[in-house]
Amino acid sequence: MKFAVIVFPGSNCDTDMYHAVKDELGAEVEYVWHDATNLNQFDGILLPGGFSYGDYLRSGAIAQFSNVMTEVVKAAREGKPVLGVCNGFQILLETGLLPGAMRRNESLKFICQPEELVVENTSTIFTTQYEKGEVISVPVAHGEGNYYCDKDTLQQLKANNQIVFTYRNNPNGSVENIAGITNEEGNVLGMMPHPERAVDELLGSKDGLKLFQSIVKSWRERYVAAK
């Protein structure tokens, strides 16, 4: 399985993402610049955190019109796993691959600390290696991670089991303590916490590694075992 780490001008978690996949997960991975017009050779797409295009206008707003996002949307429609972390999540929201929007943190402060997350849904391709209700420690680092959606959307998220991670102690004021959601089909995950920064005990936690392992396992079951 081969991953692409999409790099926008202003991305700054791309190296962490690359390291997590290559060195800790042990899978193939390549950096892909934002003007790329083809992602056919990749099986999984990773949108890293940072400040794409300087966060101009709104976080993630400018990135939605980059060449590569047309390809990311295509990959998502084909059913390929797409993971957006932090600014990557914001880009997925702005692109419309995920419902809702981000507001400034309730405290107006940039928050950078480990957070306890509850794994709410273990049937997604991103979470099969976790136990339902498992509490994991994953760091957050954001100023705009206060997830918002209207009541109807929230009901849909719940009805379709799209809420994957929630905060135990909500740091930013997000609706229903939401930390991460998938699309209806379940192949696109956006989350504010950084699993790529929790892949080694040296970093304080390796709870994020299972997320990447889940993706590979699901992909192997679907494409390798089936052949």
Added chain:
Amino acid sequence: MYKVKVYVTLRESVLDPQGKAVMSSLHKMGQSEVEDVRIGKYLELTLQKGDYNLDEKIVNMCSKLLSNPVIEDYRYEVEEVVAQ
């Protein structure tokens, strides 16, 4: 040429924590009559005249990029200007 002035604010139903912080500062400086503060963005676009529907064009730009309809509202004003 047209000059289009676009105002983007958070929707009424969405809490504006920046606006709240500014309001409490205004209260501290003694401006107790201030009941609400909403912070937004102001954009000025200059457009060439042409064979197009101006309102349609502005609405398209506002709803797809300049504002995020999930949390923001926008309004705009149009002025005709003579090219320099």
